[in-house]
Amino acid sequence: MTLPASTAAQLESIRVQVASQQPRWGDAETHIPVQRYLSPEIWRAEVQGLFRSLPLIAAHSSEIAPGQVLPNDSYGVPLLLARDAHGELRAFLNVCRHRGMRLVEDTGRAQPKASVVCPYHGWTYKLDGGLRHMLHAEAFDPCPAGARDLVALPCAERHGLVWVVPSAEGSIDLDAFLGGLNDELPFYEIAQLKVFRTIEAEYPANWKLIVDAFLEPYHIRVLHKDTIYPFFTDGITAAERFGPHISSLVARRAVQEWAAQPRCVAPQEQDGLRELATPSQVIFPNTITIFHPDYLSLITLYPTGPETLRWTHRMLIPQDKATPDWAPHWEKTFRLIEQGVFQKEDIHCAVRIQQGFATGANEYVTAGRVEQALAWFHESVRSHAGL
């Protein structure tokens, strides 16, 4: 697998910026109204226009094997993923068609099941959603075939990730939705990875504040000065839009030595790239990927309210390093990034900013030219929410 053209162009941009000592930033300062982070009406429009209409990442493919089901409650709708014996993955509402009981409780991992049996009166469903058995079926009127099957949701699997639209009225077309990201994602071989750890938590901040934090390198030097800044340059980045999605490289210190070579050649392998720059994507609307040098942070967000969010962070590691002797290394790494960097630094700031919004000190927040990707993201949110 060679370096995708879009990534090669970003790396070349970084090389030029480093060699010329001239960062290349956006054209204009942007102002984002504080109301976008506070208003219940805007929150409702975002839930409807983004979180009930667009494909959202609900799992990594490795989290559910053939003959297993996996509940997912991250998105405010009880989802049930089911992979049949042939490997086909489907998504349903985790709700019985009899009197509405929740079908499968969340145990934190996929559960092997030949069929799904409702714990209330025992209606039994196949993993393709079809109703297989009703206790005392003669007590019920006949109904058209399929009328009592589980409610299916649009679902598709691509690049090692599972996307679901959490609304039965929705539809899914990942070719059209992902656009140029379809050419970039295969390079990272996400399907080959394995989930080492998932952490889910709620925080009192608007969900967009978290996305904002991952869209600009401006804060790295100050906020992360004792944690990750020693590995990064100051404000050197290159970003590109694929529809509403944003892909970027943030230059690491190693890029300086590389760019200083008289004939510096772009690495064609992931490892080489990830030494020079950290690739990161905002897969619209709510997923952030961060390709650290040797593992992937996959973060998904959900706005549980205008001023609250659910954070789900999966740490994905290479399969050949998923052995017990590697576990202490991954434990330490996960603690450092999840607790040390994300919780204590990025999320802490989001929560503090949200508290500041309530004071009315700012009518809008200001994003400088070094933070241009915020303008792209907020414009996409606004248009998808119909605002």
Ligand code: FES
């Ligand atoms: S509610 Fe599920 S079988 Fe009755």
Ligand SMILES: [Fe+2]
């Ligand atoms: Fe950060």
